[in-house]
Amino acid sequence: MKILLFGKNGQVGWELQRSLAPLGELIALDRHSVNGLCGDLSDLDALRAAIRQVKPDVVVNAAAYNAVDKAESESELADLINAQAVGVMAEEVRSLDAVLIHYSTDYVFSGRGDTPWRESDGASPLNQYGASKLAGEQAIVASGCKHLIFRTSWVYCTRGNNFAKTMLRLAKERETLNVIADQIGVPTGAELIADVTAHAIVKVNQHPELAGVYHLVAAGEVSWHGYASHVIGFAQNIGEQMRVTGIHPIDSAAYPTAARRPLNSRMSTQKLQENFNLRLPDWQSGVNRMLMEVFNK
Numbered sequence: 001m002k003i004l005l006f007g008k009n010g011q012v013g014w015e016l017q018r019s020l021a022p023l024g025e026l027i028a029l030d031r032h033s034v035n036g037l038c039g040d041l042s043d044l045d046a047l048r049a050a051i052r053q054v055k056p057d058v059v060v061n062a063a064a065y066n067a068v069d070k071a072e073s074e075s076e077l078a079d080l081i082n083a084q085a086v087g088v089m090a091e092e093v094r095s096l097d098a099v100l101i102h103y104s105t106d107y108v109f110s111g112r113g114d115t116p117w118r119e120s121d122g123a124s125p126l127n128q129y130g131a132s133k134l135a136g137e138q139a140i141v142a143s144g145c146k147h148l149i150f151r152t153s154w155v156y157c158t159r160g161n162n163f164a165k166t167m168l169r170l171a172k173e174r175e176t177l178n179v180i181a182d183q184i185g186v187p188t189g190a191e192l193i194a195d196v197t198a199h200a201i202v203k204v205n206q207h208p209e210l211a212g213v214y215h216l217v218a219a220g221e222v223s224w225h226g227y228a229s230h231v232i233g234f235a236q237n238i239g240e241q242m243r244v245t246g247i248h249p250i251d252s253a254a255y256p257t258a259a260r261r262p263l264n265s266r267m268s269t270q271k272l273q274e275n276f277n278l279r280l281p282d283w284q285s286g287v288n289r290m291l292m293e294v295f296n297k
């Protein structure tokens, strides 16, 4: 099997380089050109040419425009990377009769209510980033290519920056922290996403009828405030010195951002677990593992 991976150095892309390697020949690109292959999603012609040159059996797209607040003022760029480029991939995958693996987000939903979103629920994004990601999903479906779209949320990876590391840094610097408590979602490790992706690629090749949209998040739910409290408590329990004495819950309204965020980002993973015969671990186990790596314990 020949796999072409875009966005190899992002959180998910980094872990995919590991999890996809045993499946076959892996050609992994970042936004720069390698051996004449262009991995820059903003150059649609070069992107098309790269896929035509490689002729992969599977295209995995881990590249994305992810700057949620900036997307409010850069909606054309967000649309180019998250929708138009994805549409080009989908067209090429369709003509190769290959498979496209793509990632989307809880931000396609409005955030209303408090029940977990199902794949069949209507999307209604609150911000430009969410709208561009939804347009990418729609381009894939419209192309008629064989695909797996995994909607995930609150992604973290040991490598690079993430919310947990930011909270740990602030907890060492400040006595009090104010953290949003009315947005509920699930921290999901890039490792988990990458491992499930590898499993799903094998399975969808054997059972093409499994193609479609899936929610892929760890089990459980938490607010940003609960997540921060967990991370800081864990660090204190393993002996890390923290200056913080109070972690205060605040509402989203007290922390205005350029882009509106959904309050309810819960997503049901029942379809994924049943169709792919998987059991998704709770979010704490992945976060704790990441923290042990961060603290080198």
Ligand code: NDP
Pocket (backbone or CB within 6 Å): 007, 008, 009, 010, 011, 012, 013, 030, 031, 039, 040, 041, 042, 061, 062, 063, 064, 065, 066, 081, 102, 103, 104, 105, 106, 133, 151, 152, 153, 154, 155, 156, 190
């Ligand atoms: P990252 O931001 O870690 O990685 C995105 C990658 O895309 C980066 O390596 C970036 O490269 C690359 N990229 C950006 N623009 C271009 C371009 N024009 N051409 C080529 N590559 C480009 O994202 P994640 O790994 O966290 O996200 C993976 C997927 O999951 C995405 O589809 C995202 O929308 C989705 N998702 C992520 C969430 C999160 O919390 N992070 C939540 C929900 C969904 P460079 O470093 O050079 O800019």
